[in-house]
Each structure stands twice: as C-alpha cells, then as structure tokens.
Amino acid sequence: MQDMTTKNASATGAGPTAQSLPEPHIDLSVNPADEIKTTTCYMCACRCGIKVYLKNGKVRYIEGNRDHPVNKGVLCSKGSAGIMQHYAPSRLRNPLLRVGERGSGEFKEISWDEALGMATDWLGEVRAKDPSKLAFFTGRDQSQSLTGWWAMQYGTPNFAAHGGFCSVNMAAGGLYTFGGSFWEFGEPDWEPTKYFLLFGVAEDHGSNPIKIGLGKLKARGAKVVSINPVRTGYNAIADEWLGIKPGTDGLLVGALIHEMLRTENVDLDYLVRYTNAPWLVIQSPGAADDGLFARDVDGKPLVFDKTSGALAAASRVDIAPALVGEFTLADGRKARPSFRLIAERYLGAEYSPDAVAKETGVPADTIRRIAAEIAEVAFNQTVTLPIKWTDWAGREHDSITGRPVSMHAMRGISAHSNGFHTCRMIHLLQILLGTIDVPGGFRYKAPFPRPAPPANKPMGKPSQIKPNTPLPGMHLGFVAGPEDLLIDAEGRPSRIDKAYSWDAPIAAHGLMHMVITNAALADPYSIDVLFLYMANMSWNSSMNVGATLEYLTAKNGDGSYKIPKIIYSDAYASEMVAYADLILPDTTYLERYDCISMLDRPISDADGPADAIRHPVVQPDRNVRGFQDVLIDLGARLKLPGFTKEDGTARYPGGYPDYIVNHERSPGVGPLAGWRGEDGTSFGVGKPNPKQLEKYIENGAFHIHHLEPGQRYMKHANKGYLEFAKAAGFIGNTDPIIFQLYSEPLQKFRLAARGHGAIQPPASHTQRIERFFDPLPFWYPPFEGAMIDERAFPMHAITQRPMAMYHSWGSQNAWLRQIHAENRLFMSRSRAGVLGIADDDWVWISSHIGRVKAQVRLMEGVNDDTVWTWNAIGKRSGAWALDKDAPEATRGFLLNHLIAELLPPREGGYRYSNSDPVTGQAAWYDLRVKIEKAPAAEAHETWPRYEAIASPPGIVAPAASNFGIEFKESRR
Amino acid sequence: MTALPATTTGKKLGLVIDLDTCVGCQACATSCKEWNTSGYSAPLSDHDPYGSDPSGAWLNRVHAFDVGEGATSRTVHFPRSCLHCETPACVTVCPTGASYKRAEDGIVLVNPDTCIGCKLCSWACPYGAREYDYADGVMKKCTLCVDRIYNDHLVPEDRVPACVKACPTGARHFGDIGDETSAVSKLVRERGGYDLMPELGYKPVNKYLPPRPRRDASTAAIASTPAEKVGAPGNSAIEKLFAWADKALSR
Amino acid sequence: MHPAYSVILFTTASGAGYGLLFWLAILSTFDDLPATPMLGLVGLGLAFGLIVTGLLSSTSHLGRPERAWRAFSQWRTSWLSREGVAAVAAFVPFGLFALGWIVFGVNRGIIWTLAALASAIMAMVTVWCTGMIYQSLPTIRAWSQPLVTPVYVVLSLASGAVLALLLLRIMNHESEDFGWLTVTLLAAALLMKRIYWSMLDAVPRDLTPGDATGLGRFGKVRPLEAPHTQPNFVMREMGYKVARKHAEKLRVLVQIVGFVVPVLALILTLAIGGALSIALTVFALLALAFGVVVERWLFFAEAQHIVTLYYGAEAA
Numbered sequence A: 001m002q003d004m005t006t007k008n009a010s011a012t013g014a015g016p017t018a019q020s021l022p023e024p025h026i027d028l029s030v031n032p033a034d035e036i037k038t039t040t041c042y043m044c045a046c047r048c049g050i051k052v053y054l055k056n057g058k059v060r061y062i063e064g065n066r067d068h069p070v071n072k073g074v075l076c077s078k079g080s081a082g083i084m085q086h087y088a089p090s091r092l093r094n095p096l097l098r099v100g101e102r103g104s105g106e107f108k109e110i111s112w113d114e115a116l117g118m119a120t121d122w123l124g125e126v127r128a129k130d131p132s133k134l135a136f137f138t139g140r141d142q143s144q145s146l147t148g149w150w151a152m153q154y155g156t157p158n159f160a161a162h163g164g165f166c167s168v169n170m171a172a173g174g175l176y177t178f179g180g181s182f183w184e185f186g187e188p189d190w191e192p193t194k195y196f197l198l199f200g201v202a203e204d205h206g207s208n209p210i211k212i213g214l215g216k217l218k219a220r221g222a223k224v225v226s227i228n229p230v231r232t233g234y235n236a237i238a239d240e241w242l243g244i245k246p247g248t249d250g251l252l253v254g255a256l257i258h259e260m261l262r263t264e265n266v267d268l269d270y271l272v273r274y275t276n277a278p279w280l281v282i283q284s285p286g287a288a289d290d291g292l293f294a295r296d297v298d299g300k301p302l303v304f305d306k307t308s309g310a311l312a313a314a315s316r317v318d319i320a321p322a323l324v325g326e327f328t329l330a331d332g333r334k335a336r337p338s339f340r341l342i343a344e345r346y347l348g349a350e351y352s353p354d355a356v357a358k359e360t361g362v363p364a365d366t367i368r369r370i371a372a373e374i375a376e377v378a379f380n381q382t383v384t385l386p387i388k389w390t391d392w393a394g395r396e397h398d399s400i401t402g403r404p405v406s407m408h409a410m411r412g413i414s415a416h417s418n419g420f421h422t423c424r425m426i427h428l429l430q431i432l433l434g435t436i437d438v439p440g441g442f443r444y445k446a447p448f449p450r451p452a453p454p455a456n457k458p459m460g461k462p463s464q465i466k467p468n469t470p471l472p473g474m475h476l477g478f479v480a481g482p483e484d485l486l487i488d489a490e491g492r493p494s495r496i497d498k499a500y501s502w503d504a505p506i507a508a509h510g511l512m513h514m515v516i517t518n519a520a521l522a523d524p525y526s527i528d529v530l531f532l533y534m535a536n537m538s539w540n541s542s543m544n545v546g547a548t549l550e551y552l553t554a555k556n557g558d559g560s561y562k563i564p565k566i567i568y569s570d571a572y573a574s575e576m577v578a579y580a581d582l583i584l585p586d587t588t589y590l591e592r593y594d595c596i597s598m599l600d601r602p603i604s605d606a607d608g609p610a611d612a613i614r615h616p617v618v619q620p621d622r623n624v625r626g627f628q629d630v631l632i633d634l635g636a637r638l639k640l641p642g643f644t645k646e647d648g649t650a651r652y653p654g655g656y657p658d659y660i661v662n663h664e665r666s667p668g669v670g671p672l673a674g675w676r677g678e679d680g681t682s683f684g685v686g687k688p689n690p691k692q693l694e695k696y697i698e699n700g701a702f703h704i705h706h707l708e709p710g711q712r713y714m715k716h717a718n719k720g721y722l723e724f725a726k727a728a729g730f731i732g733n734t735d736p737i738i739f740q741l742y743s744e745p746l747q748k749f750r751l752a753a754r755g756h757g758a759i760q761p762p763a764s765h766t767q768r769i770e771r772f773f774d775p776l777p778f779w780y781p782p783f784e785g786a787m788i789d790e791r792a793f794p795m796h797a798i799t800q801r802p803m804a805m806y807h808s809w810g811s812q813n814a815w816l817r818q819i820h821a822e823n824r825l826f827m828s829r830s831r832a833g834v835l836g837i838a839d840d841d842w843v844w845i846s847s848h849i850g851r852v853k854a855q856v857r858l859m860e861g862v863n864d865d866t867v868w869t870w871n872a873i874g875k876r877s878g879a880w881a882l883d884k885d886a887p888e889a890t891r892g893f894l895l896n897h898l899i900a901e902l903l904p905p906r907e908g909g910y911r912y913s914n915s916d917p918v919t920g921q922a923a924w925y926d927l928r929v930k931i932e933k934a935p936a937a938e939a940h941e942t943w944p945r946y947e948a949i950a951s952p953p954g955i956v957a958p959a960a961s962n963f964g965i966e967f968k969e970s971r972r
Numbered sequence B: 001m002t003a004l005p006a007t008t009t010g011k012k013l014g015l016v017i018d019l020d021t022c023v024g025c026q027a028c029a030t031s032c033k034e035w036n037t038s039g040y041s042a043p044l045s046d047h048d049p050y051g052s053d054p055s056g057a058w059l060n061r062v063h064a065f066d067v068g069e070g071a072t073s074r075t076v077h078f079p080r081s082c083l084h085c086e087t088p089a090c091v092t093v094c095p096t097g098a099s100y101k102r103a104e105d106g107i108v109l110v111n112p113d114t115c116i117g118c119k120l121c122s123w124a125c126p127y128g129a130r131e132y133d134y135a136d137g138v139m140k141k142c143t144l145c146v147d148r149i150y151n152d153h154l155v156p157e158d159r160v161p162a163c164v165k166a167c168p169t170g171a172r173h174f175g176d177i178g179d180e181t182s183a184v185s186k187l188v189r190e191r192g193g194y195d196l197m198p199e200l201g202y203k204p205v206n207k208y209l210p211p212r213p214r215r216d217a218s219t220a221a222i223a224s225t226p227a228e229k230v231g232a233p234g235n236s237a238i239e240k241l242f243a244w245a246d247k248a249l250s251r
Numbered sequence C: 001m002h003p004a005y006s007v008i009l010f011t012t013a014s015g016a017g018y019g020l021l022f023w024l025a026i027l028s029t030f031d032d033l034p035a036t037p038m039l040g041l042v043g044l045g046l047a048f049g050l051i052v053t054g055l056l057s058s059t060s061h062l063g064r065p066e067r068a069w070r071a072f073s074q075w076r077t078s079w080l081s082r083e084g085v086a087a088v089a090a091f092v093p094f095g096l097f098a099l100g101w102i103v104f105g106v107n108r109g110i111i112w113t114l115a116a117l118a119s120a121i122m123a124m125v126t127v128w129c130t131g132m133i134y135q136s137l138p139t140i141r142a143w144s145q146p147l148v149t150p151v152y153v154v155l156s157l158a159s160g161a162v163l164a165l166l167l168l169r170i171m172n173h174e175s176e177d178f179g180w181l182t183v184t185l186l187a188a189a190l191l192m193k194r195i196y197w198s199m200l201d202a203v204p205r206d207l208t209p210g211d212a213t214g215l216g217r218f219g220k221v222r223p224l225e226a227p228h229t230q231p232n233f234v235m236r237e238m239g240y241k242v243a244r245k246h247a248e249k250l251r252v253l254v255q256i257v258g259f260v261v262p263v264l265a266l267i268l269t270l271a272i273g274g275a276l277s278i279a280l281t282v283f284a285l286l287a288l289a290f291g292v293v294v295e296r297w298l299f300f301a302e303a304q305h306i307v308t309l310y311y312g313a314e315a316a
C-alpha cells in the first residue's frame, strides 16, 4: 500500500528547486505523543487493538495496533472517533437518584456510598426473600463471564446478556449443528477462499476482520456474492448481488442444496467421516423414539456398514457407512440414514429453483448458475495445503485439501422468526460441500468447536432457586431435550423472559427484549428489582418503544411502579438513564479495566485462541467507577459466596483487576488464558500469576496462542487440536465433534409434543413445538407476514447498521454525528414511482401496531418490496446531551416504534413473543409496513416525538469544539 | 510562491483509491479528522457539535452514489479529498501565498499562519477539497499527512497517511505516482486508474480505480446446469442421487 | 455560490466609488471642471468613502482580516492580490489628485493632470482586477465568461457617472453632454448585462455527476448519500442555489429598476432641468443602486460551482 518510506533528508519541507518565494519551513517530524499506550477499542464489539497517543495527559490520537490479531493495524470510523466518545459531554458524572417521575430525567447526585448502600439494601432484601425477583440483564457488554457469575452467586435465574435479541438463533443454529457459529466465533478462511457468499450482513461484530477479508478477496479477484435485500456497504462491492426478499433465504439456500444434490455435487467422503449423515434414524411413526437415532446398547449411534453388511457403531473407523437405503434394526424396525432424509426433503419440488424463484425474487436460472459456480469451485478448484496432521482416530495425513467456498451470515438471517432453521440450512449447505474448517472454507475460532450442542445445561429450574443461595451453575446453556427446560411442574417458565420454556426452548442467550414487557404484565410473574447494564432498553433496543415506555412507568393502584425498582449502569446520558431509579455511572473505555475472556467472547482468530484486556490509559475526571468494580463491590456487600472470603471480607479487595488475575472459575482456569502459572509460562490452565496484567499490557493488551500448523484445520476431528483444546479447558474430552445435520434434540421436543416422555408441552403449545422442532432445517414464512394481512402491509421493513455508528452511542460523538445526524427511509425508485412518491418526500410508515413519519430517499439497489433505514439514528429529544431540536430527534426516526414485541393473539388469546419459536431470537426484520405519502403540511419532521427528557445534573454541551488546538503550539 | 514550482523533482505523491473495494465505511474520513485536528492543521473545528446543525472542517469525505438503473445498476462509495493537482488554480489564485505546492513532492498545502481566510482557493477547486474552518478563520485541506509521511517518530511502516493506515479494506494506496515503477503507478496502469474531470486541466495526481465489471449472469463463465424438466418426477432425481451416493465410502 | 453581503457591498460600493473617481478625473482633465475645493472635497471624498467602505467590507469577509496585508504579495498569479495591489496603488495618484484639488485648488496642469489620469486608469484597473477574480475561475461557468469583467467595468463607470452627474447638478456644474453620456453608459450596461445573460443561458452545462466521479461510463450517477447529513462549508459556500423562476423575476427587476427607470428619469431631467432634476437624479441613483445590488446578488446566486455535482446537481 505504501511504496514511499524513504525519509526526506532535509525534513524541512523546503523544496530543492528554486522558486519565486521560499516555501515556509514546516516541522515534518513533530513528536505526536509523550506516551503511547496500547489497549482495546470499545466503540463496538469487534474489540480491535488500539494505540492511544497521549500528549500533555490528553488523548491526541488513536490508531490501530498492527500486531493485533483482530484488526492488524486498521481502524474503523468509530474506533478513530473514540476520542470524541471519551470526551463526550454526555458522560455521566456522579451516581444519581431519581427525584422526578420516571422518564422525566430529573435526578439528584448522590455519593457512591449512598448509591451502593441503597443497591445493597434493595438487592439484599430480594435475595433473602426470592432471588428470582431480581432480573439482571446486560446489554452489549463484554464481561458476561463476570456478570453471569455474579447473577449465579446471587441466585436469580433471571440473567442474560444481549444475545437473545441480537442473534441467538445464529449461535444456536451453529452450535447445534457443528459446534461453532457465525458471529465472531468463526471466519472465512480469507486467504485461500475463492468463492464467498455473504448472507444478510451489513457490518457485524467482526467488522474490521470482514473488511480486511473482503479487501483481500477483491484484490485477488475471488468472487463475492451478496445475498441481501439492500446493496450498500459490503454488498455494494460484491461481484454479484442477489436482492432477495427478506425472510426467504431458507428457500434460496434450500434450492442451492437441491441443486447440489441434483447435480451430485456433495462431498460424500466428508459426510461419512465428520457428520451424522450416515447415522440411522428410527422410522417408527407413533413410537416414543420415532425419529431418534438408532443406538447400540452403549447408547452409541448406529450406521449400516456396507463392508460387513451389518449395523455398526458410528464411531468405528474400520467401516464403510451407508448414506442411503433403509435398514432393519435389531428389533425389526426400519431405520434410514439421515442423509437419505435430507435428500428426500431437499430434492422435493418445494425447494427446486423454479419453485422458490417467485417467493425469493431470485430467478431460477440465477440460482442454478450460482449452484453450478459453487460446485465448480468446490469440486474442481480445490486447495491443498502441505500440512501434516493427525485425525481423531490417529491416522496421519500429509496434507489438507479444502473446497474453497466460504460463507458468512448474520442478522439478515437471524433477525427473522425463521432464522434458526435458515441458519442451520446454510450450515447444512457448507457441510454438504465439505467446507467446514478446511482451507478456503469456514473456520472455527477457539474456544470453538465444541460438541454439538455443547454439554453445559442451563440453570434456573424452580428447584434450583432458593433464598440466599447461589444457582448450582451458570444460567445459559444448551438443552438436549425437554428435561432440560427451566419450567415448573405445570410447564410455566421459571425465568422472567420465558427463556428455556416451551415458548423458547433453545433460548441459549435469554430473551432480553421480553423482560420489561413480561415484568410489567406479571407474565409469568412480577419482579422487585430490574438491574440493567449498558442496554438502552427504553429506546433503540426495545421492540415497540411506546409500549415499553408505558411498561416502565406503569403504576399499580397504590401509585407504586409495577416494576418497583430499576438500577442501571450506563456511562452516558442515554434514553434509558431517564427511566431508572438509581444510576451507577460507568467509566469510559479508556479509563478502566476490562477483560475479553476465553470464558466469554474472546478475540481468537482461526489460527489461535486469543484474549485481551483494557486497562486505564487515562484517569477519570468525574466521580465514576468501572461497573465491574462496582459489581464486585456489590457482591462483597451482599456477601455473595464467590465475592467474599470465608471470614466475610471481600475476596477481591483490589476490584476488577484483582478478580481478573485471581479468580478461578475452575482450578487453574481464570478470566485470562495467557501467561498463567506462578511464573507466567502456562497457557489456558495454570495458577494465577500476579504479573499477568503487566504481561498483557507489555504485549499490547492481548495474548494470542498460535496453534501449530497441524492443529489449524479440521479442528473438529483433529487429534492435535482436540488434545490442545482439552488441555486448555475449552472442551471436556477429545472425542471428535460430529456435525449434527439431523438434530436429535429437536426431535425430542417434537416427540414431547406428540405426547411422549415425562415432560410435555401444554396443549396450547403442542402444535407450535411439533411444527418448529423439525430435526431437519426447513423454511417457513416469517410470522408477522403470515399473521397479518399482507395486502394491507405489503412492504418489508428492515434496518442496517451504519458503519460509522454504534447503535445509540455514536450520536453523542461530535464527529460521527456529523456523518449521520438523521436518517432516511430508503426505497426503490421504481416502487416509489408506483406509489406516487418522489425523492425527499415525507411518508407515513405504518405497521399493524402504529405509524412513524420519515423522509424518503429513493435508490436502485434495494429489493422492490423492501424499505430500510439506518439503525438507531433516531434519538429522544433531550438525551445524550444533544440539543432538544437536534436532527436526531426532529428528523431521525426508529422503526422500533413499529415492531411489536408480541405477536397478534392466537386462538385462546395467548400472545407469543415476536421471536424465533425455537430460540426466542427477536424477529426485528419480520416487520411488514405500508408506505403512504404524507400531506405537505406534515412534511417536515418525524413522528412520534416524545417529550424532551432533562439532562442529568452537570451535563452541558459546548457550543463549539476545537479539539486539537491545544496541540497546535507544539508544532510550529 | 503562489506560483507553481518552476521546477520539480518529478515526485508526485498521492493517493490511489480503489472504488471496486471501498465499502464506504468512513474510516478514512474520521481517522483523517482525528490525526489532523491535532496535527499540521490543528484544529479542525466543529460548529454546534451537539446542537441542531452540527458541522465541522473535514479533509476527506465519503459519498455514496447510485450508478445506473435497474439490473445493471451499482452502488459506488466515493471518497473525496484533495487530489494534489499538478496545475491547480487553488494555488495560483491565492493572494497571500499561503496556498502552495511543494516542489519536492507535489503536496499542495495551506500555510495556516499566513492564510487570510479569503476562501478564494475553495472557489477555485473543482473537487470540493478545501474546507474553511470558521473558528480558526483559515482554509484547511488534505495535507497528504505531510506530518506523518516523513515523521521520524513513527515507525517506517506507519509513515503513510492516516486514512491509508486506517482503511480496513485496503482501498487506499499511497505512493509516488510520478515514479512509473512504483506500486501505485503499476496499480493505476493495471486497473485503468483515471483522473477526475481531466477536461478542467488541473491534472490531478490522485487516481481512482474504477469498479470492476460485475460477474453476474451477463458475464458468467459458467453456464448453469440445465434445469430439470418442468414437472419431472422428483423421484427420478432422488433415485439417481441415491445410486450415486450408494458407493462404499470408508471412514 | 453563496451571495455574501460583504462581497456584494464591496463590489458595488467600491465599483461606484472608482467610477466616480474616474469621472471626476476625466471631467476635470477634459471638461473644465472647476477646481473649487468644495467640489473636490465632496466629489473625491464621496469616491474615497465608497471605495474605503467597500474595501473594509471586503475584509470583513476574511477569516483573518488582521493578516490582510499579506494579500499584496502574490500579484504575479492572483487576481485577488492584483486587485489589492491596484487598489492600494490607486491611492497614490488619487491622493495627489485630491491634494491639488482640495488643498491647492488646482486640478489641471502637468502634475495634477497626470495624477488625475493615473487615478482614472488605476480606478479602472482595480475594477478590472475585481472582475478578473471571478472571470478567471474555471470552476464556475457563469463567471468564466468574457463579459464578466467588462460588465464590472461598465457598471462601475455607469454608477460612477450617475453619482458624478448628481454631484455636478447639486454643485451647479450641470453638463448636458455628461448627462447624455451617463444615459448612454446605463444603456450600454443594460445591453451588456443582457448579452451576458443570454450568453450565460446558452453556456453548455455539460459536466455531470458522471464526469465529476468518472463513473458516468457505468450509467447515470445520482447521489445516494452525502458524507454528512447537515450542510458543511462546501455546501454552504458553493451549494447556494436560486430557483430558476425566482432568478428570472429578479433579472427583470434588475433591468427595469436598475436601468430602464434611471435612464428614463435621467432623460426626463435632461428635458426639464431645474431643481426637480436633482430629485429625479437622486431617484435614478437609488433605483440604480438597488438594481446593481440585486444584479450582484444574482451574479453570485446564479453562479453554479462544479462541486455541486457531488452534492446532487445534475449538470454544471
């Protein structure tokens, strides 16, 4: 990128040649920093490495750290604007106690002692009475391993982080299928990949890695195919864009699978080796084990071995399992390899390209051509790397051959109510092609792969919830069948968000989006304290904002709030602050310790596990404390077992850094995996090392363990890797991870719905469980469209992440808000013409629950039936220390006002949440709307406009900013 | 020295921007603002930063354009900053000499100590590359990060413009376009790098690499497999597949 | 282009001042203008006042007026610098001319005549430079037209002439020939401005966003999103646009109020003479001033900068 590093000898800038007047002397070598500190960015969840230039104690510049595994030196727009986030006038300054009505924003400043005393009283009372009366939910944080552990010690079942409204169906879809997932838990093998399919991604958590990767593909001329109703950003540079109709990817992928099967472009070897494709599925309609795998006496799944002509344990190496046919089990019943069931489903007419063309909007010929292109690359352009490795059975191989087709998908798939199955279908396609963890395919990032599904079960069954008692384990886990649900004897949810109940059995990350609604409606029960951490739940992260605000302020007959107490930790004057009673002000990301842990969501790349920290590079100038410190302090005040010593004193008196270094989740396993052991030489497992944080700071605030070349691919079946992962504490044993194309846990739920087993769904739920717990992925129309009159609401409405904004945070950033201070509703030029709408017109966007006014921008690159906008630009007047008439409030809008959190009532009146029925993932993008031109008199500002909220005390924004002027003198 | 340098070294430092790769992420724009607000041009002031009409001086701006219509249309992200023209009127119109082109490397700069803020140079620039700083009262423009590219305090690989270093996709390339053997010159040759509005005679140094042709149905190298016959019984396909998949495959 | 009031005031006021200076110099050299100090004081004082008001107002347009002196250095390339140099240089003969007339009561004789002629030349050189600042910009088609500078000059001459005429009439130095000359100048200015407008309307605006981005070869280029949702300097300064319809009306207004009305009024004064003619001349002057200010406003407002192509203009 640079071919000019030679330094000019004179360095004066005076040109060597004669001129009419001399050029001014300029100092070309001003020292930009007194000190450069390395830490981790927090402007989004990508967690890039940064170098913070400090001059005169002030932040002068933030750049990407070249050595960092995530961003390798590059930095996105948000990261580069971190200075303005750090110095934002909206930063909270003191702990706050609400004095006005909820929502008014009227607070008084109190001391930390008062604040923590109050919190301790509130929380202590609840814990002694019934810990489930506390709901503790955290937003986009990166310390779930601490917050979750705290909630476990407290004993409430009601804990989750933001995953439930984010992309839990993606996570679950992947983990139940191949023990990994999209998100930042895996990545395309960017170097050798030759064909890349990108489903529904605008930005993603691994945004810099994706951009770096796309740059590589473009430079190399690998083909990039975008499947997305909108063609902007990444999708704009794709070589081919399929402007699919929202919610129909399952049909498109199904048709691609159809084509692969039809044209016999399937990696059969890969299937018999690494997947359950040959496992025999019992065909015994009506039986309690119908559709489960046939197993031997040890419970091992069976296959039909063609060599011996007999049934054999699937795990045996010396067999040749059949993929098709029908075989007779010892008990005389029939069984079929799951591959046969897959083939039957996908070769069916409903997944033929011709059948899906209309619904998806992608022409049948295009689907066939794409399928042919994929097949050509996968099977005729394989990549072989001369890497020696040993498979799980001990067989040595001299090389690894990959089929260089890779895929990535995110919320375009997950934010639909059919996302779990669609996601599984994409993984099915990858696996049929043999492209998981091979050169050029999709690669796991440690600690993945894990068994599919991972072995840990969710905690929080009624029997596990007792006053003043921790839960027996962590909240979030993976159910293997109805017996793992968190429900009472009547089938009622034991969690406030109904996660792991019949409403959302495979919740995996909880249903954050339902907490406020459920708590206010006392369905399944009411709570006493709502404790939130960095989630803007009264605005852009809630569905149905209007109703949410009503729930937050709803009162009982006696004038008390239905949600009696709300504690909230934010760093800034967000919309949510105004709706809480007690505010615990956090530091900014440059002022505190954080731990990006292997126990949580680490920053690994495909070549090795990595974790990282943040550490204070500047000191706060306000009366604020890092939330993790506060939580640890609260834990000690509440005398939670994990946070106190036997003598009742604080276990981590040094706060979060103390915890990071000394906490052991299991013997030798702590928050950080690097430099463990007393001498700092162990990785993964080892005694706490008192110098561990220093080591991290020295190394640029991260640690990466580079896997041996022989451990880098085929991790699910790679002896070297599996042994390493077991030793590092990532997995419990070294058994190969077999891909679950056919998902037996799902079938178990289905059997329960059919009346088998001890735990069965209530009658009202049976149909839903029967339909959606199909052990093979399938497509069904998204719920909202299916339940409302599609003719009345003919358009799909979706949002995209703006690359230069992080949810709501960016708007307080003086630089970023210049890029996006308001948002438009984008729609296709041709459809607008039909509706009589011109560019710049204002329109009403109506859904079945309300309407919003916005200004349109017409464009070419959008599916005709789709409108979209940038996410979370619209702001509540008065929030974020912005002017009351900031464009964000007067012209910026949210689609959230239109997105129902509950589906229309079913027969019997019950309302399911507007979520994926399998995982409870919020179905943000199922939204259906109607667009009408607004009359001229209304064509100037957005609607609805809520009353302005007051800024907390002491928060004032300056009228001008000339950041940098303080560094000017030093340079000339 | 408002006159263009009489003789030059032949060195033409500049940027080559790949429109085929740019995703419009704005990283170059913010990292530019960030470096430069405390750099040679400090400050790049912001007006009404938290108010109803926020604006400020930036040296690099990224647009998005709709190009064409219907099936052959495309979306193109388009970063725009000073092109360090060879014969730019922005320099010659300057009454004070504050605006000048460096003889040594062709970088066009404004001397913030002598600029009177008459704004004439911004009128003379066809590319909108000059932004007046209302608070500072002087004109600001892309400096090609002159205080980075020769800066001894930075490690050699960081001696590139802030925007080039930040760009996550690698769509921005920096180098000597005057040197035919440089990597950027090679890129310009290979990819058909072009000048913006050459007819105006400013002779921009920066080059843009055009979006590559799309690879869709119109250009596909691979014919799609013929469709199954309409109404063909699904079973025949299944039977065929089963016959194929019935090979003995060892584990 | 954004019509900045400081710049409008500068070009109109100093234009009139230089025009007045020009005519006072010419008339005193060739037309026996009496060397009464009072006439000199009022006439040259008014010219000086207008010129200085204009120049001062132009510095208020600067971000760093305290550095304005630096603008004299780049006369070799910059018309703005040349204008500054010319403006300052003009004060030398102007001062001498004024000295003779006001202090010594002479406005003829070799020295004083040379000073007068030099003042007249420098006045017009200055106005010429002003016009060239605009005419030399290739980025604005409305300005890079050959008539831009001549129109500046003729408007300066015409407005100076009306001022001079008024002055002469007030001071009882009525000259019928000069009256007719003034009428002719006004008519010429009107004619030139009309030719300018018709040329302007015929100027091909053939640069498109496709050219500005180089993407035209792929199809029609339309802005999808600007880099910033609120206007920035470039849009504020260069993005000003007056509606075509509005501009048409203003053009008519300029022609009628700015030229036709003064011409008719002055012809009337030539016919009737007497005290009423002074009042009519004042009226003509006010109408002209109004017209010229509107003309200058339009000169900016109608000028479209090429950079607008990046921000939604379809052609430039």
Ligand SMILES: Nc1nc2c(c(=O)[nH]1)N[C@H]1C(S)=C(S)[C@@H](COP(=O)(O)OP(=O)(O)OC[C@H]3O[C@@H](n4cnc5c(=O)[nH]c(N)nc54)[C@H](O)[C@@H]3O)O[C@H]1N2
Pocket (backbone or CB within 6 Å): A044, A045, A078, A140, A166, A167, A199, A200, A201, A202, A203, A204, A205, A207, A227, A228, A229, A230, A244, A245, A246, A247, A248, A249, A409, A410, A411, A412, A413, A416, A798, A799, A800, A801, A802, A803, A804, A805, A806, A807, A868, A925
């Ligand atoms: N800059 C920035 N980065 C972020 C965030 C941010 O706010 N700003 N947020 C972070 C968070 S929390 C998350 S969850 C991730 C999410 O990152 P992404 O997954 O990239 O999320 P979205 O922006 O919602 O993008 C969804 C994309 O799917 C498309 N889409 C919608 N419906 C469909 C469909 O039915 N099919 C297909 N194929 N496409 C569809 C949309 O057009 C859009 O392009 O980003 C993270 N990174």
Ligand SMILES: Nc1nc2c(c(=O)[nH]1)N[C@H]1C(S)=C(S)[C@@H](COP(=O)(O)OP(=O)(O)OC[C@H]3O[C@@H](n4cnc5c(=O)[nH]c(N)nc54)[C@H](O)[C@@H]3O)O[C@H]1N2
Pocket (backbone or CB within 6 Å): A139, A140, A162, A165, A166, A167, A533, A534, A535, A536, A537, A540, A541, A542, A569, A570, A571, A572, A573, A574, A575, A576, A586, A587, A588, A589, A627, A799, A800, A806, A807, A808, A809, A871, A872, A895, A896, A924
């Ligand atoms: N319409 C629509 N709605 C959506 C989505 C969508 O695509 N479309 N996406 C959904 C998704 S995937 C997600 S993840 C959610 C995101 O929703 P949220 O997680 O609510 O996202 P943010 O707006 O980032 O709000 C986080 C809060 O954290 C605060 N914060 C920032 N930094 C700190 C800090 O250092 N410490 C503390 N304590 N607080 C801090 C911010 O001020 C803000 O109030 O939005 C969801 N909402």
Ligand code: SF4
Pocket (backbone or CB within 6 Å): A041, A042, A043, A044, A045, A046, A047, A048, A071, A075, A076, A077, A078, A079, A080, A207, A208
């Ligand atoms: S992607 Fe950007 S905001 Fe996110 S961590 Fe990386 S640099 Fe920071």
Ligand code: SF4
Pocket (backbone or CB within 6 Å): B081, B082, B083, B084, B085, B088, B089, B090, B091, B108, B124, B125, B126, B127, B128, B129, B130, B141, B202
């Ligand atoms: S792009 Fe504009 S500012 Fe830069 S050198 Fe060319 S004319 Fe001057």
Ligand code: SF4
Pocket (backbone or CB within 6 Å): B093, B094, B095, B096, B097, B098, B099, B110, B114, B115, B116, B117, B118, B119, B120, B121, B122, B138, B139
């Ligand atoms: S604004 Fe400054 S740099 Fe530009 S022409 Fe005027 S004096 Fe020169």
Ligand code: SF4
Pocket (backbone or CB within 6 Å): B031, B032, B033, B035, B036, B059, B060, B081, B082, B141, B142, B143, B144, B145, B161, B162, B163, B164
């Ligand atoms: S070269 Fe430097 S000044 Fe120019 S656009 Fe890039 S970062 Fe900004």
Ligand code: SF4
Pocket (backbone or CB within 6 Å): B021, B022, B023, B024, B025, B026, B027, B028, B029, B062, B077, B079, B166, B167, B168, B169, B170, B171, B172
């Ligand atoms: S940083 Fe790179 S990809 Fe992003 S907008 Fe700038 S040039 Fe484009």
Ligand SMILES: [Mo]
Pocket (backbone or CB within 6 Å): A162, A165, A166, A167
């Ligand atoms: Mo998310």
